[in-house]
Amino acid sequence: MGQALGRLLALAEVPVLFVAARRASKARRAVRFIGSGRPLTVGPSAAALTQASLILLTTSDGAVASVAKDIASLAEDWSGHVVLHTCGSLPSSALLPLKRKGASVGSMHPFQTVPSARAGVRSLKGCYWGVEGDAQARKVAGRLVRLLGGVEFSVRPDRKTLYHAAAFLSCPTIVTLMECSRLLLQKSGVPARVARPMLAKFVAEAARNFADLGARRALTGPAVRADWTTIRRHLTALRRSSPRTVPVYRALVRAMLQLAGRQRPPRGLV
Numbered sequence: 001m002g003q004a005l006g007r008l009l010a011l012a013e014v015p016v017l018f019v020a021a022r023r024a025s026k027a028r029r030a031v032r033f034i035g036s037g038r039p040l041t042v043g044p045s046a047a048a049l050t051q052a053s054l055i056l057l058t059t060s061d062g063a064v065a066s067v068a069k070d071i072a073s074l075a076e077d078w079s080g081h082v083v084l085h086t087c088g089s090l091p092s093s094a095l096l097p098l099k100r101k102g103a104s105v106g107s108m109h110p111f112q113t114v115p116s117a118r119a120g121v122r123s124l125k126g127c128y129w130g131v132e133g134d135a136q137a138r139k140v141a142g143r144l145v146r147l148l149g150g151v152e153f154s155v156r157p158d159r160k161t162l163y164h165a166a167a168f169l170s171c172p173t174i175v176t177l178m179e180c181s182r183l184l185l186q187k188s189g190v191p192a193r194v195a196r197p198m199l200a201k202f203v204a205e206a207a208r209n210f211a212d213l214g215a216r217r218a219l220t221g222p223a224v225r226a227d228w229t230t231i232r233r234h235l236t237a238l239r240r241s242s243p244r245t246v247p248v249y250r251a252l253v254r255a256m257l258q259l260a261g262r263q264r265p266p267r268g269l270v
């Protein structure tokens, strides 16, 4: 996240003064990727960070609070500085040690998936960002989002975990389901070169229908048609070829029927 965001901001001509990491080698590598900035290692030698008017904290979630505390200890007065983190599940209060010393604090979370720095340079352009924090921090976050061609929306700080659960439910879970499908396709004899692009196209169309038509009208397939014979045959085939998929399949059919407002299937089917 840090490298992708750093590179995009550098490309948008935001001056990147420093790139800080735990290890010097990582900081140097990140500077090469970003194409700008001076490498720093987190710790007392990072006092130069006080020269930056804006600090973007992109560590893993578990390190946000402790790194904020470390950064806060670098100066007695942080007024005039803005610190933003990119974590989806934590509110900006995770940056309290900096706020106590006068910094404006906030969070700007991209509702986007970033599996690598290179992928992030593509996917973070024009994406949606959940923003919260104090007024000055939100103003600066909004400016950054606009520079990246994105869309900003506000998120309640006390609901960030729920908000993040929503992001989690519709991204890595979809990838997991796609891989379950791919394995079933493989067992069905579908050529490997076809399976992944075919699934990608399939899911992209479902996503488009979801956006255009809403969830209910985008639903298709035997469950919403109340075709219990086909569901029963699916379950028999899955029990034989992929028993671990059965509980996932059943839970999803139950959720799907509830969403579709359908009558209950025959007792014991799902």
Ligand SMILES: NC(=O)c1ccc[n+]([C@@H]2O[C@H](COP(=O)([O-])OP(=O)(O)OC[C@H]3O[C@@H](n4cnc5c(N)ncnc54)[C@H](OP(=O)(O)O)[C@@H]3O)[C@@H](O)[C@H]2O)c1
Residues within 6 Å of the ligand: 001, 002, 021, 022, 023, 026, 042, 058, 059, 060, 061, 063, 066, 067, 086, 087, 088, 089, 109, 110, 111, 112, 113, 114, 115
């Ligand atoms: N990836 C996504 O799809 C995505 C999407 C939205 C938001 N985010 C958010 O973006 C943030 C970064 O995510 P990521 O995917 O880039 O994670 P990541 O690839 O695991 O990178 C986390 C970075 O944090 C550094 N770090 C961990 N503990 C540290 C500490 N105590 N001091 C200094 N640095 C420390 C790690 O350094 P080392 O290399 O030394 O271990 C690593 O460079 C997270 O808050 C995440 O929730 C990620």
